Amino acid sequence: MAQAVQASIGDSEFDRDTAVTLRAPGVYDAELSAGWTIISAVNGGYLLALLGRALGDALPHPDPFTVSAHYLSASQPGPAVIRTSVVRTGRTLSTxxxxxxxxxxxxxxxxxxxxxxxxxxxxxxxxxxxxxAKPPVMPAIQDCLGPSDGPAPKIPGSSAITDRLNIKLDPATVGWVVGAPSGKGEMRGWFSLADGRDADPFSLLLTVDALPPTSFELGLKGWTPTVELTTHIRCRPAPGPLRVSIATRNLAGGFLEEDAEVWDSADRLVAQSRQLAKAPRG
Known part of the structure; x- marks a missing residue:
């Protein structure tokens, strides 16, 4: 049997599904793929990567350093338009x-x-x-758990995005799957794209929002919609799987924060993020 060819940066499903087409100066057409949906909406990290590509084309500098997004309404698969504007350009940074x-x-x-x-x-x-900062302490990737290692959690709606990701979670953070959440509000795991494409700055915008929400380990299941997400890209990631650590310390008033760190195979902190999200009702 022929071995599957590993996707590469620039030639992968992620690249095709985050592509934008220039319609007019600063205006881009996009197609939001149903392949990146979870529960009832398109994943926020995927959307951030798509917007990141449009800004990468509109601005004179190539790489996102910091991206702050406010999610105003739930995106649905289908056509979309992205309108960009240049705020400021300098020698080393542009906004x-x-x-x-x-x-x-x-x-x-x-x-x-x-x-x-x-x-x-x-x-x-x-x-x-x-x-x-230190990389998260967790078992080797072969000792962590993915969808094929146990019963699938019952989550209503779409789970299409899980077919495009290779996530192996630290066993200490998967009690929610069997109805025994730890109550610690932590989620850790190994992450890569399912087709083998290595990470780059744009896929890191997806990575920070790709693991199950920490609210699951607090005993709350259901959609955890992002209100605001700020991501810092710190360096270009080395090839190989990433380690992601996410934690919340304060669920109050129906909202929670999530702080994420992403580490590459060279033990470098390549991305950080903080988001405010609505807590699930259940």
């Missing part, structure tokens, strides 16, 4: 904003997401690293 819009039944535009982002060139950053 722009973008809005993703879809059309209602009456033909009126509905804004789904609004983003403010600063771009630069990751390849020009100095090598000096001074950090107290």
């Amino acid at each position: 722009g904003q973008a809005s993703l819009l879809q059309y209602g039944e009456d033909g009126a535009e509905i804004e789904r997401i609004r983003v403010l982002a600063t771009y630069g060139d990751l390849d020009t950053l100095p090598d000096d690293v001074r950090t107290t």
